[in-house]
Structures are given as C-alpha cells and as structure tokens.
Amino acid sequence: MEIDFETIQKKWQKRWEEAEVFSADDNSDKPKFYCLEMFPYPSALGLHMGHALNYVIGDVAARFKKMQGFNVLHPMGYDALGLPAENAAIKDGTPPEEYTSKAIQNYISQQKALGISYDWSRMISTADPSYYKWDQWIFLKMFEKGLAYQKKSPVNWCPKCSTVLANEQVVNGKCWRHEDTKVKIKTLKQWFLKITHYADELYSGIDNLDWPIKTKAMQKNWIGKSHGTEILFDINGKKWPIFTTRPDTIFGVTFMVISANHPNLWDLVTPEKKEEVERLLEKITSVSEKDISKLEKEGAFTGSYAKNPATGEMVPIYVGNFVLADYGSGMVMGVPAHDKRDFEFAKKYNIPIRRVIDGGSGEAFTGDGILINSGEFNGMHSSKAKEKITQWLSEKGLAKKVTQFKLRDWGISRQRYWGTPIPIIHCKKCGAVPVPEKDLPVVLPKEVVFGKGNPLETTKEWINVKCPKCSSDAKRETDTMDTFVNSSWYFLRYTDPKNDEKIFDEKKADYWCPVDLYIGGSEHACTHLIYFRFYTKFLRDLGLINFDEPVIKLFHQGMLLGEGGERMSKSKGNVVEPSTISKEYGIDTARYFLLSLAEPDKDREWSKDGINGALRFIKKIFKTFHKIEIGKDTEDFKGFLNEKISKITKYIENFRYRLATIELKELFERLSAEKSASRESLETCLKLLCPFAPHISEELFEKIGNSGFVSNSSWPLAKKVEKKEEKEDINEKVQQAANSVINALQKKDREIKKAYIYLIPKDFALCQKEKISLPVKFEVFSTADKEKYDPANKAKKARPGLPAVFVE
C-alpha cells in the first residue's frame, strides 16, 4: 500500500495554520502550560534530523498537554546574532543581516515541515532591533543599579574570532569554536555584568529545581560556594587578606604563595629578587603552552616576609604558578604538612614542614584531626578549632568568616559587529554615559567594512555622537554584547512579542511564566542556564516579574548519531536530512521512529533498517483503518484499549516516550486483528497516536467521518476499574502471594500449620477473607492492628497491593 505522505502533510500543516489551531490564548480559564525548546542559532546549513529530534520531543509534550485541556504556549524564535553570520560577511561578502534572514526563512519552512505545533504568530528574532532594544534597556537598568560595570582585566582572546571569550567559552585552553586555536590572555577594558551579586541565591536555589541531577551538580560546582575564614597577614606593615578553609592549620603555616598573575605582585618583590621573579614569570607563560593539568609547581622567593598572626613568626612569601589570581585573595597560606600542593612546593624549595594536626602518616595529611603544636588549641578537634581560631583572631581584628564563590562576573564585551550594541557613550568630560532610554534602540549601522577588526570602530558616522549630558563631542561604545545576553530573557518576550512600549506586559508574563518544560542540550548547564536564572532574578528585583526561577522542569534531549554511531557531520557524510526522509518515509514515520529508538534523554543511532520498521508500522495503521468495520468493540478489546490509555498517558507524562511508542505498537497490532471496532474506540486510538504522528492521525480521523481536528480533541481518559474489581484484585493478590510462599516452603519440606497475612489498612478494608482459599489455615491482619500476631516482624514488608506473609 502506498501512502502519499507529502500530500497529507501539506494538507494538514496548511489547515492547522489557517485554523490557528496552535495559537496560545492570553486570556483563558484553562490551566496554562508553557513548553519551550531552546531556540536555535539559524545557521545557513539548515537543520538535520538531530535538530528535529529536539523539537519533536517538545512537540509531543505540547500536543499532549493541549489535548489534556491545557492552554499551551509553544513558541519558536531565533538566536540570530553571533559570529557565523559575521564570518560569512568576511568570507563572501554577504551582509550579516541578509545571511541571517535567509537562514531564518529556511529554518521556519523546515520546522513547519516537521509538523511542530508552534504558535508562529509569536516568532521572535534577536537580530531584530525591536528585540535587542530590550537587551539594551536591561543593560541600562543594570548600569543604573551598578550591576553593569567596566574594568580592565585580563581576558581570554581568540585570535581567530578576534574577540574576547567568556571563561565558559574556553575549552581546555582552546576556543570553543576553534578546537585548534589557543586562547591568548590580553588585558582590555571590558564590560561586566555582576552575576556574582546573585551568587548565593543562584547556588541555594538549585536544590529546589526539577532539573536533571547532573545539571544541578554541574551548576553547583561551577558556582562553587565554600565557607572559610579570611585572615589578615601583616606584610611590610600592610594587611593582606588570605582566604582559607582550614584556619585550624594556621600554626602550621611555614610560607605564603602569591599568584603569578596577582595585580599587586610587584609590591612584594624586593629589588634583589626582581630578576629571579621575572625569569619565573617568563618561564610560566612559556610552559603554559603544555597541558596545564600536568604542570609541575614552580615558584620563586619574592624577598618579602609575612607575619603569621597566630604565631608572630615571619614566613617567606613566594610567587607560584599554582595559585589562581582570581579566586579567594590570589594569595594562599602554605601549610605543607596538611595540603598536598603545599607539600609538593615545600619539598621542592626546602621549606620546613610543621605538623599541627595529629593523624595519618607519611606525606600531607589533609583530613581533620586533633591539633598539636598549636599553642592553646592543642588537643582540640579540627572542626571545633576552625570556629575557635577564627573567633580568637577576629577578636583581635585579624580574621572574619567569609563565603567564597568560584563564579566570576560575566564579561559580556565582544569586539564584534553582529551583536547588540552596548548603549553607552564615552565622553571625555562625563565618562561613560548611558544612552537615554528614549534614544533606544542603538541600531547597528548597515554600511560597514568587514575584515579589519571590529567594523564598528571604523564607521565614523556611527561612532561620533554628542554626549547626552554635556553635548560635547563623544564616541559610542563599540563593543557589542555576548550573544548569551540575548537568550537570557527571551522566554519572557514570547509572552508579549510585539510590545513596543514595554519589554513585556507584566500580566501576560505573570500568566504564562515560569516555563513549565524547557528542552535543550546539557552543554548549556554552565552558560545559558546560569545566565537565564541570573536575568530572571534581576528582572524580579526590578519588579517586572514575581517568580524566582525561569524554568520549572528542565529536560536534556539525547543526541542523534549517524548510522554507525558517529556524530552527524557534513564531513563524515552521515547527515540525515528531514526533507529527504519525509519524502521517502513520511515525517510522521520519522517522528515515530526517532522517539521509538531511545528515551528522550538518551543518545540514539539512526538506522535505515529501523526507519523501515517504523514505516511498516505506519502502513499497518493505514491498512487497518481501510479494512476495519465501524461497528462494535469486543469486550476484550475494550479492556485492552483501556489499559493502553492509562499506560500511554502515564508514559508520556513521565517522558518515557519510547515505552509509549511500544504501547502504541501493541495497540495497533491488536486493532489490526479486530474485525470491527466502535467509532469511539477508533478515535481513541488516533488520539493516542496524535502526539507522535499528527498528520496521519488527522487524516484517518477525517476518514472515519470527523470534520474537526484530532489535535483539538480531548485526550482519552482510562476508565477507572470498578470498586468491585479492585476488591477481587486484592483477594487474588493475597491468595497468589500467600500461595507462592507456601509452595516455596513446602518444597523445602517445611511443615506449615498456619499462615499469617498482613495487609496495609487500605487493602485490608478491601480484602474479603471468605473469598480466599489456601491449602493451610490462615489469618489476615491489618498492619495497623497493634494486637496482630507477628513474631517475625513481617508486617512492615507489606506494600500497597502486596501483602506480607508469615508462616509457622
């Protein structure tokens, strides 16, 4: 049997669009459901089957929820600013705007062909000035609150991108986009967003998120909260703060190490040691070419000494390559007896090692223990000593308890054209002056020259402006924003995408948000997904929204690998194009197949044999609907269908789509063996199929005489099993469980006089003793019965629907 998939698909896609079946209603009494897939960067390459998978996973949830009676918001948009468009401009002269809008058009038509239930009327593009205007607006608000600021700082610079990279965009010292390009360190004046202002809240909020455990762990790790003590060391009459989590080891400090990148390093280097330190710094930068993790510790004496506030001892200060400049205070106290790194360093430079914690043996003992050689604190346990020593020093004004984070402020400056212009004007008199709100958006100039650094710098008519404050000659900021800025709040714009008065209407945002289900790759765990949360908290503090987290449930889709198990890529020639597959097999076949391969969060492999199997199934459905008589159901089939309804519903709710596809297969397999079935049952089958294979569901729904959309119909409810049946069910279970225990024991030749059966109170109430027959005498108890006979304490093993049994 041949099915004209193309015709069927186009027909229903057109009808859905004309009838606005998937438009989200801003005013509805229904409960809302906001389903969002991470919006794509529209590359000219278009999308392959792997991208399709992502959208199909979301679509199943959105369609399912809609049929369940939810008012569903399921939008799509494009993260359109960014490097590839600019690189295309440099390479073949296509203006970024043209490149982007072409790519977007291509994406839209490809996504429509997948039959995804988007509300296209809400489409957004971040390259649209009406969108990035609000990026600028948020920036101004942050500037106003002191959360956007400039500082000179060493930044990661990719020579290929010729721009700054965020820490998260540096992978093993290489650029995330150019695996072969080493990131260089440059010192530039950059714009930062003070995400650290929210570090504590970002950290503690993680626990309450319904997100994958792994992702939560990664974020916690990234934010890296740790508690410790900041101790002041006297160096040349000045107080230098040192962060430590082990104040209990203060008596074991025999040296200090300052980071080679510390901004105030040279304050400590004495003239005699200058040369030596310089030599070391040179060596460090050349050595850093190698694998950083295997670097040996290196250092040099600065010539200065620090006074240990606990002992009054003078200890030498070294400069070292293993101390991070931007964590803690950029300088550490060296306790070689109780820290592995300090131990290594001390051994190498013959620094004394003094044990102050009793325990362990051999090299550095890093555990907790009893203090020794620690003056009045001897005999105290580490855990207590941490408190006491901190207290003792703080009474002298030399220490305080502090919390440290690994999280750094977010550097958003990019020396690139195709990004959101930072709305700042630099004036010689007034400094950095914000562009007045009424002048937003600051629109990117169109006539620019690519290829020589940042094109904005050479566009004189754009750069040169008057200062908004004093009207003297001034220049625009030429840095643009990291594209992650654009994606940090887009979920809110979907709730009110066309508003040109405000960033969004508070009421609408309040109704739709937060996002109920967010689907996207786990690679964003420490980038987008942290910025997303940061922006949400900031906008909340502005009073625009009244929730704390953008996303309730987060889901990471698995990857689709090419046939043979390798990543799909053009160079490997294993890319599967949805349009090709759609013509040959039908897009519903592909949707069903993708989801039947593995659970949504697992990786899967494309296979020719596999899609053929799926096609067989789809054809079978068609055949069945062609030959089956619309009439009556058999009792058996009714029961079977009922069971499938409840299973499929449960599986979709729990994101076990693969198991749902298996149940569907069994259902239609069974249906194909029936001579006749009721119209209602046939409709039910199609409703269950609809989220997975919407086009053919619509087609067959129409064929059996419906004029509406199955997509608009309501999800079937499994009929509850009758009370009476539930009773019988319990009786049966009790009998079965008791029998299996008795049998097992009798086989072992154990003599059984009597069986005691324990049921949870609910089951006990349902159970009818008189209907149970066992080969031995027996008694039934409720687990709640305090008087019950239970010498082996078996009753606690009873579970709902499952009795516990004791025999003697």
Added chain:
RNA sequence: GAGGGGAUGCCGGAGUGGUCAAACGGGCCAGGCUUAGGACCUGGUGGCUCUUGCCUACGGGGGUUCGAAUCCUCCUCCCCUCACCA
C-alpha cells in the same frame, strides 16, 4: 584530584522483592508467500530434556529474605562534567 551517572541476552534497551529465561526493537535462524526478493506474513532465538521439568544466567564477592536482576555492603570496570578553587 572533586562531583555526577552507569554495568541486563548477539546488539540497543524494558524490568526495581514472587506472575522473569527476562517487554519492545534490531540482528540472526526456520517456514510461508512469491519468477525472484533487501518486500510482506508466521514462528524460533541461554543449556539440557525438548510436553510438564531441570540447570546456568542480569559486572564480581559477601549479606538480608521462604524467595533478589530488583534491597544492603564491599570490589572492579565504563562514561560524563569541572579540574592545582587554597
């Protein structure tokens, strides 16, 4: 080094105390249909007996239990993320 996740038949992967030799795919085998088939249909797919039955199996050891793939414990191995965070 720190954190997270895993280990089931030829393969992918269900299953979380009895109904498990283990769903469902894929592969493979046999038969049917066919001029032929990579198309379709049916059955089989740990071992021995081949009907009932028995043995061996869910990474390895130990334990709890009348009973464990499923619970506890130790071990081994694999994957992912961060990585000298003081």
